[in-house]
Amino acid sequence: MPSDLSPIDKAKFVAAKQATTYVQSGMKVGLGTGSTAAWLVRCLGEMVRDEGLRIKGVPTSTRTAELARGAGIEVISLDEAKWLDLTIDGADEYDGDLNLIKGGGGALLQEKIVATASDQMVVIADVSKQVETLGAFPxxxxxxxxxxxxxxxxxxxxxxxxxxxxxxxxxxxxxxxxxxxxxxxxxxxxxxxxxxxxxxxxxxxxxxxxxxxxGLFIDICDSVVIGYGDGRVEVRDITNGTTDEKTFDFLDEDNLFSDIAD
Missing domain, CATH: 3.30.70.260 (ACT domain)
Incomplete structure (x- = not known):
């Protein structure tokens, strides 16, 4: 991971990278839409290629479907999957109860259908998306x-x-x-x-x-993975009431993620 990323891109990357720990071979995974979700798709694609991860992805938009196929992830429809083990997606806002506003990218309908057809929904976001009360974002x-x-x-x-x-x-x-x-x-x-x-x-x-x-997602999100610009990542689990933190080190390396922009 290059060290010259902006703080916001570092925050999005570490959130996405940490969220991949929820994904196991054999899973059917809902793939979100947006700039943070794009980091996730590339991270999962790298795991498919380099680590032999076997998953089936259900994208929440045509943009995500194209990105997932390009990353080497097998893409199926929700009708084919019927039910998902996990959905990982971004959010425009989240509050302390992990209620969300989503839809800034225009994919809220498919995002909500996919999220509610999953055993678990994990949100990945940078810390700027955290609010005390929803509504600042349209x-x-x-x-x-x-x-x-x-x-x-x-x-x-x-x-x-x-x-x-x-x-x-x-x-x-x-x-x-x-x-x-x-x-x-x-x-x-x-x-x-x-x-x-x-x-x-x-x-x-x-x-x-x-x-x-x-775009109100109420009682749908189970956990939120929050990325910070200094490489820290915080995981809040609403079900268990736990909060964990770790830090990623950034090294000067060539990688697949340098072409992702906001």
Whole structure:
């Protein structure tokens, strides 16, 4: 691992590297989407090539599927896998109870389906994603294209009675056109600033016609692996109530990871 990585890239790498300890040969593993999850895929690919690791990966986006195949990981669909041993994914925010906001990369629907079809979900993140209360990161909501403006209005009206600080909603764009998810839907980003009752908000939003799913992951994550820019990594297990820490040393070596960017 090169020593000239930025602190944020070091943090993402050590989190991903530590998370590979959860993976054993023969497992069916959900592979997350995003810059931190990309480090994980490359780490697992190296283990497949150099250590004989045998796994079947279920990607949560077309981007992750392409990366996994390129890394030498066998890719299968969730329908083929039926159930997974483990999912490892990133997060845009996590709180002390390991509730999450996900969907900054636009893959929240597949990410939530894969995570809930797993015996265990492990989140990998740098320490900047830790918050006391969810909501600083805009909450993504996936909606069908038909009548999306009506759905947007209904969401904004529902926020009036919620324990949130903001109620601005925007359609996510990809240049001059609306962003389109792998499932052909749009994403509305809810700028709430603070979410006082995430469970209630999730239930209310998902009852609105046109909403497919929201980016609140409640009671899904079992552990979070937190990377720091100095090479430290912390593992918090919500089930056992334990916290462990270790430090990785960074050496000047050629590796597969130098081409990964945010």
């Amino acid at each position: 909450l993504p909501v996936e909606v069908i294209p038909f009548g999306w403006q009506t759905t947007k209005t209904l969401i904004e009206e529902s926020l009036i009675g919620m324990d949130v600080l903001g109620n601005t909603t925007s359609l996510r764009m990809n240049g001059e056109t609306p962003f389109v998810t792998d499932e052909g839907n749009h994403i509305l980003d809810l700028h709430l600033h603070r979410i006082g009752n995430a469970r209630q908000l999730s239930l209310v939003i998902n009852q609105i016609p046109g909403v497919v799913e929201n």
